Amino acid sequence: MRENVVIIGGGIAGLEAAGQLAGLGYNPILVEKEDHLGGHLADWHCLFPDLIPAKDVVSTLVAGAASANIFTNTEVLHINRLQDCYNVMLSNGVSVMTKAVLCATGFRLFDAHKKEEYGYGVYDQVITNSDLEKWFNGIPDPRIDNSMMSSAGFVHCVGSRDEKAGNPQCSKVCCITAVKQAIELKKKFPEMMVWCFYMDLRMFGKKYEDFYISAQRDYGVRFIRGRVSEVSENIDGRVVVKAEDTLAGRPVRITLDLLVLMSGMVCNPKTVRDSGTVQFPADSDGFLKCRNSVTDFNLSAQDGIFFAGSCTGPKTVPETIAEARSAVLSIHNWFKGKQ
Amino acid sequence: MRERFLTGYNNFVLPFLIGMVFILTYCLVCLFRILHQLPHEDRKRFLLSLVNPKILLKNIRDIFCDCLLHLKIWKRNKLLGYMHSSIAFGWFMLIVIGHIEVFLYVPHRAKFLYYPIFFRYFVAETESTLRGGFFFFLMDFFLLVVLSGIFLAMLKRLRSRMFGMRRTTNQSLLDTIGLYSLWSIFPLRLLAEGFTAEISGGSFLTKSLNHVFTAFLGNHVNMLPTWWAYSIALGVFFCVLPFTRYMHIPSEMLLIPLRNAGLKIRNARKGLAKVQVYSCPSCGLCIDACPMSVMKTHAKDTTVYLNRQIRRGNEKRIEEISDKCLLCGKCTAICPVGVQGDALRVAQRAMRNSGMDSVWKTSGKIAGTPEPPQSQGKTLYFAGCMTALTPSILKSVETLFRASGNEYEILDRDGGICCGRPMMTAGRTEEAEGMIRRNTELILDSGADTLLVSCPICYRVFTENYNLPGVRVVHHSVWLKEMLDSGALEIAPDNQRYVWHDPCELGRGCGIYEQPREVLKAAGELVEAGMHHKESLCCGGSLGSLTLNFEKRRAMTQNALENITAENPDVIVTGCPLCLNTFGRFADRPVKDISEIAAALLKSDCK
């Protein structure tokens, strides 16, 4: 008989893990609360640094997970620990007995309304990174379509590295995402001036530095080291942004047609809807707490509960996929150890 | 009634006499010192107020209501009110009736300070005491009233929650001595009068007690020692009184006329401030009231402890307590004697020398400061520093301006000079005055007839410290109410449940409570927070505190949010950019400024 493995979350980590587990002869049961698979990536346009279309990645992963049991529009109500297994109760009335649960609940984008001073929801010219991706994907957005678009700005670290916003952690991927989006925007509007306001640029991944150089050299994106602290509107209905150019040591102000807020990643607040006997405690960074963050990042404190992807911290797409695979290996070895 | 002793004297009155002379001398010396410490104009103002019949009448009424009847405490908790007024008013009546008796029966003894107190020892009952019987009854009645108060006071030490107090102050050693001597005065008086009742006469209480005594203690040997004990208890109480919290009794009688004369605290250690510090009865009501007390570690940073440390001269703690306070003013609002915890702290901060030069101390124009927009006959809008960080307010106010047809100019569209209140509350009076002077010039030069502000911090300083002849200063919540009343703005109500958060500076600071509530009633359903109006809780974001860091403020914000959502409203509404920002960070439901609510609900023909 094939062993059940419940996977919470049908994003890229969940999909990859489901495909790999099925390949190893397990019976993965994938639970996704939205009506579609792929998580945030399903709304994304293309991926850094090679501008691969996100929908290709998602469809490959969905195809790989085809043999898994997949429940969309379904939430996990609660998980209770029994003698040697878990009882997972789903919102569609299904109750699953399983020895292993893989938590791949991912992240949520910081709600940019909470940074009052940036005027998201107040000014028509202020959007978020996610809004911009949707527009790249062809969904009309009057905030972008209606403006003259001669200049745009990206504000890094919105709701990340920000104690006031309750998230002091670096969200890690926003720097490179901003570079990517700036390049894409430049491709659409070659005449546009594009500015990036950053606190520190963190170009840590493979070919990221090249991508950054290309943004400067090939696309003329301008980088200013200074965090935006105030956004106001002028009489023409454009936004006036205030920051300090910390390298020059002078305050700067600039008038823009579009301001993109790079909302950071925060942990999904609820892994399961109601509390059962199994809890998912948060670490000091707000993300889920793993057994240790060097070698046992896949394991939770409870035997049989595993983690994959950005539920334990901000991660890039390749990192998430790699973690999903390693989680599958951990689960496989764990089952073998039980026999 | 006839006298039992020709001399009208016994040695046992000595402890009382010593105590009484000591306390009277002490109070007189203090009174002169305080009057001497007052600045000249304040002293003149105070002395003049004493001959003003209207103020004099108010003084008497206040002293009667506050010092004797404790009406303010009654409003807070009936049991606590009864405890205080039974002791104070009962004792007062005992003294008054004692004097009446002396004047009626032995008028030639009226010159002796002790005679009314120990009257029963010195007189014997004669046959014709029908009138005496009346007074005997009154005396016993008020003694019983006081004793019931003392009993409650003992009970309160054990179970303060019964009296509506979660936390009370820790007693100092001298306070304990004072407390025990006060507690023992009246039972001892009862004993002494009980032993004497068959000679001096008595009523239901003392006479009955006498019958019990005579049943097993047949002689009068016990009489004198109890009178001695009574006198000693009084003497001890009077002698320790200046060094205990009971100093509030004489101090409050000075504080009331000083307050009614309209004096303000000018120095944290002298004059009015000193009277306030000594008027603090250490009741500890401010501990529960203080928004910082949500964290146990802050319980000793409340006003009652500030007063105690000022009396002890513990400079380090005085600084700590003064700098930590949010200046929300709630302790001042609820203090039964009228100690101004916030003003006291600001005055304390002002005693420090900043040790720095500041451009604001100089005179003359500072290059780069804004130019006044020409606003002849228009409304001038001073958004304030904080509003620049809450664009939703700025945008809504502009929408409302346009809809109402009012012509307006913005004084600080591109950043202005701060209103000066943050500087003032930090204790930098001179710098603050420099800023006030420059803003005054700007406003007057603009020619505007109305100054609209949307930050209560600014509003308070504009109304309290600015002199702007011909310019009406108005907060946007009040302006909104007026616009709705006059029909210049019309809003279509929705079915949302709104709760109004009283910003400290707007409510307790400026007394604006009702206008914003009226606006919300026009917008939807108004519900109240757990504690509201003058009891509302500071959001925790106040600029008043100098030392509280973000982490500590968070606990206060969360506590205030629990309070504001007691009735489970749909939207939290406030009128202060700082509250908006602070609440918005942690709230689980929308937090909006009152202008946003109005702008969103504007009827379409207004837009």
Add this chain to the structure above:
Amino acid sequence: MDFGFSISRSSTVNLDSVALENFTKLQALEPDALKCISCGSCTATCPAGKFSGMSLRKVIHNLQRGREKEAVEMLQGCMLCGKCSMVCPRAINTRHLIMSIHKIYGEEAR
């Protein structure tokens, strides 16, 4: 004699000889002094910066590099309005920091 040039003091800050006793005192008074990440939010939003060139970021930076005089002079335009504390991502208690700098370096200056 004029050689057409002069020898000025090196503009290099010699970190070996920077005296930080005062900064240590400041740290004890307001531990937030060390939290700054030099993002410049405070400077950008500062209403006094417009006319006095005040920059809290520079002040903190200069103090840590031993350039106390420049730092303290810069604070003369401060209005203690608290806008900087609102925008600071590290939740630094900027007003207390400024007042503590006044206290320590002001005494030093006299």
